[in-house]
Amino acid sequence: MLDFKLRSQSGASRAGAFETAHGQIETPVFMPVGTLATVKALSPEELKEAGAQIILGNTYHLYLRPGCDIIERFDGLHRFMHWDNPILTDSGGFQVFSLAKLRKLTEEGYAFQSHIDGSRHMLTPEKSIEVQICLNSDIIMCLDQCLEHPASHEQAGDALELTTRWARRCKNVWQVQTDCRNSLFGIVQGGMFADLRARSAEEISEIGFPGYAIGGLSVGEPKELMMEMAAHTLPLLPADKPRYVMGVGTPEDLVELVGLGADMFDCVMPTRNARNGQLFTQQGTINISNARFRKDEQPPDPECSCYTCRHYSLAYLRHLYTSREILAYRLNTIHNIHYYVNLVKAMRAAILAGTFEAFRKDFYGKRRMVPA
Amino acid sequence: MLDFKLRSQSGASRAGAFETAHGQIETPVFMPVGTLATVKALSPEELKEAGAQIILGNTYHLYLRPGCDIIERFDGLHRFMHWDNPILTDSGGFQVFSLAKLRKLTEEGYAFQSHIDGSRHMLTPEKSIEVQICLNSDIIMCLDQCLEHPASHEQAGDALELTTRWARRCKNVWQVQTDCRNSLFGIVQGGMFADLRARSAEEISEIGFPGYAIGGLSVGEPKELMMEMAAHTLPLLPADKPRYVMGVGTPEDLVELVGLGADMFDCVMPTRNARNGQLFTQQGTINISNARFRKDEQPPDPECSCYTCRHYSLAYLRHLYTSREILAYRLNTIHNIHYYVNLVKAMRAAILAGTFEAFRKDFYGKRRMVPA
Numbered sequence: 001m002l003d004f005k006l007r008s009q010s011g012a013s014r015a016g017a018f019e020t021a022h023g024q025i026e027t028p029v030f031m032p033v034g035t036l037a038t039v040k041a042l043s044p045e046e047l048k049e050a051g052a053q054i055i056l057g058n059t060y061h062l063y064l065r066p067g068c069d070i071i072e073r074f075d076g077l078h079r080f081m082h083w084d085n086p087i088l089t090d091s092g093g094f095q096v097f098s099l100a101k102l103r104k105l106t107e108e109g110y111a112f113q114s115h116i117d118g119s120r121h122m123l124t125p126e127k128s129i130e131v132q133i134c135l136n137s138d139i140i141m142c143l144d145q146c147l148e149h150p151a152s153h154e155q156a157g158d159a160l161e162l163t164t165r166w167a168r169r170c171k172n173v174w175q176v177q178t179d180c181r182n183s184l185f186g187i188v189q190g191g192m193f194a195d196l197r198a199r200s201a202e203e204i205s206e207i208g209f210p211g212y213a214i215g216g217l218s219v220g221e222p223k224e225l226m227m228e229m230a231a232h233t234l235p236l237l238p239a240d241k242p243r244y245v246m247g248v249g250t251p252e253d254l255v256e257l258v259g260l261g262a263d264m265f266d267c268v269m270p271t272r273n274a275r276n277g278q279l280f281t282q283q284g285t286i287n288i289s290n291a292r293f294r295k296d297e298q299p300p301d302p303e304c305s306c307y308t309c310r311h312y313s314l315a316y317l318r319h320l321y322t323s324r325e326i327l328a329y330r331l332n333t334i335h336n337i338h339y340y341v342n343l344v345k346a347m348r349a350a351i352l353a354g355t356f357e358a359f360r361k362d363f364y365g366k367r368r369m370v371p372a
Numbered sequence: 373m374l375d376f377k378l379r380s381q382s383g384a385s386r387a388g389a390f391e392t393a394h395g396q397i398e399t400p401v402f403m404p405v406g407t408l409a410t411v412k413a414l415s416p417e418e419l420k421e422a423g424a425q426i427i428l429g430n431t432y433h434l435y436l437r438p439g440c441d442i443i444e445r446f447d448g449l450h451r452f453m454h455w456d457n458p459i460l461t462d463s464g465g466f467q468v469f470s471l472a473k474l475r476k477l478t479e480e481g482y483a484f485q486s487h488i489d490g491s492r493h494m495l496t497p498e499k500s501i502e503v504q505i506c507l508n509s510d511i512i513m514c515l516d517q518c519l520e521h522p523a524s525h526e527q528a529g530d531a532l533e534l535t536t537r538w539a540r541r542c543k544n545v546w547q548v549q550t551d552c553r554n555s556l557f558g559i560v561q562g563g564m565f566a567d568l569r570a571r572s573a574e575e576i577s578e579i580g581f582p583g584y585a586i587g588g589l590s591v592g593e594p595k596e597l598m599m600e601m602a603a604h605t606l607p608l609l610p611a612d613k614p615r616y617v618m619g620v621g622t623p624e625d626l627v628e629l630v631g632l633g634a635d636m637f638d639c640v641m642p643t644r645n646a647r648n649g650q651l652f653t654q655q656g657t658i659n660i661s662n663a664r665f666r667k668d669e670q671p672p673d674p675e676c677s678c679y680t681c682r683h684y685s686l687a688y689l690r691h692l693y694t695s696r697e698i699l700a701y702r703l704n705t706i707h708n709i710h711y712y713v714n715l716v717k718a719m720r721a722a723i724l725a726g727t728f729e730a731f732r733k734d735f736y737g738k739r740r741m742v743p744a
Contacts, residue, residue, distance in 0.1 A: 042699070319409065
């Protein structure tokens with residue numbers, strides 16, 4: 001169904017495309033995070049104008065609020081939230097791990113209490129897939145076991161083994177319960193251990209999925225270690241399937257990871273940092289509350305074509321932000337999502353043109369131009 | 373400059389039009405409140421799509437934040453906030469009265485301390501006009517003396533006398549300092565006393581302004597008293613000039629006041645109540661957090677053509693609102709502003725068609741259809 005096609009390679013970096021029930025996706029691609037059936041502060045039209053092809057929904061959050069009984073009335077997330085393009089949902093495992101209270105992990109799954117009202121729930125591989133099917137996501141993710149950092153070799157080994165057993169259960173439910181309108185991705189774990197990452201990649205690939213993700217990165221480890229693990233693991237994943245590095249990262253991370261052969265990304269950084277007043281620009285990352293912008297009539301990035309940069313000055317954005325006006329969060333987020341989506345699109349164009357290395361050099365040269 | 377033209381009358385109600393430096397305004401008109409150079413949660417494009425012809429800015433707030441030294445770099449509010457249609461600003465008096473700390477009233481003006489940082493300022497009639505000129509508003513308001521409710525006849529009499537003396541000073545500055553690109557409105561005070569309202573209307577009319585406002589209503593008095601004062605005062609204002617009832621009110625208030633001959637309105641109700649989850653519809657006013665909307669696939673108002681009602685369900689809006697998502701405030705506000713602006717537009721059409729009384733009956737008949 002997914003039918004990933006590689007269009008071009010430049011070193012390890014790849015430009016490709018694949019199909020979903022809600023349209024084609026060109027890779028590499030950045031997926032804005034829409035936790036609760038909304039990419040915070042943006043409308044679907046603004047996401048499209050920014051060039052977003054696909055967004056991510058969080059299964060844990062949506063399962064608790066508003067709940068599947070409501071979303072299934074709308075035949076899934078798309079109509080509920082007025083977004084008719086592709087959606088990827090995570091398994092819920094990471095949020096149970098990071099947000100839920102009193103979780104207990106067994107072979108069966110996670111027993112946990114809602115972080116909202118303390119209600120008790122059980123998240124099993126089967127349940128995760130069923131919820132994601134109810135959300136009608138185009139790409140659904142296997143439930144995996146996440147780890148705190150640092151974790152021992154033994155802990156990471158146990159987690160990867162459980163992740164493999166859960167991946168088989170996920171694939172079973174998916175095969176039985178869907179008409180393959182959506183695609184299931186396997187997730188590689190293994191902590192910060194090269195041998196375990198290799199073993200996980202082998203086991204997950206052997207089960208066989210339409211796409212593969214690397215989980216358990218950007219969980220508190222040093223940047224070099226994260227890149228080392230990604231560089232080690234990416235080439236071990238099937239070359240004819242999309243490769244998704246979950247929950248990463250800075251603009252620089254994305255450039256490095258595309259250089260290593262990653263195809264898909266999601267991260268809360270452009271949205272969350274926008275709400276904290278941080279704007280990503282080609283010339284560097286700035287903080288809009290900085291007093292030097294008080295009277296600045298220029299837009300955040302004179303070369304940027306987003307709605308915010310076309311119509312608003314740094315002085316106005318600073319005024320809105322320091323006044324805590326709701327519009328501040330929107331205008332900042334529009335800019336950051338436009339930046340992230342188009343950074344990855346520009347990398348795709350460079351790969352297709354065979355100029356990725358030149359792009360990379362130019363990117364770093366420009367990004368250091370302004371102080372934060 | 374303003375050149376108010378009455379197009380039609382139906383009983384006391386009037387349909388008219390006048391000119392500003394940023395375009396024509398058709399009356400009756402509702403002006404959304406954009407306190408800090410933004411109508412909270414909305415973009416200028418969304419205001420235009422809702423049909424807003426003119427917005428209101430608050431001089432007190434803008435003077436403190438971001439300050440005139442910044443806004444004058446943009447030649448006023450319009451370019452600063454990306455709104456190229458007309459703007460009305462108030463004098464700042466009401467906010468000094470209701471928000472500022474340690475204010476002291478003298479013949480000269482208000483001495484006050486900022487509610488933000490305690491800094492000391494002096495708001496005189498001259499200063500108010502100068503700030504409004506710096507904001508480049510299309511319609512600027514005289515500084516008046518506001519009163520607590522209830523106030524004695526003596527207090528109200530003193531306040532109206534001071535308001536008259538200040539009105540003369542305001543007109544002087546305006547005549548000297550502007551090229552009449554903008555229009556200055558006089559404000560009638562007089563508390564809840566018919567004789568004082570009449571005296572104020574006479575004195576302010578005698579000074580002569582391009583338009584007239586009734587201030588000091590909706591300050592805590594019973595609804596019947598407010599309507600009594602408006603009904604008494606409106607016919608005393610020059611018939612060939614626009615009449616603006618400040619800071620009022622509910623949809624029902626607007627229908628009554630248009631029936632009494634009012635032409636212009638502003639109120640925070642559609643924006644503020646939207647942020648509190650209250651939606652105005654033709655069938656009644658609803659609270660979006662009500663559990664009965666949990667699974668409701670209908671829009672807030674099936675007959676409404678706003679962006680929110682075209683694309684979103686009550687269930688989704690309830691989900692966003694109970695999850696405190698930023699998009700909730702925007703979608704609710706879009707709907708309420710659309711409702712208010714178009715309610716007043718519909719009254720204009722009815723006046724032009726000579727069917728205002730029928731409109732009024734139909735309005736009340738429908739508004740009671742749903743429980744809050």
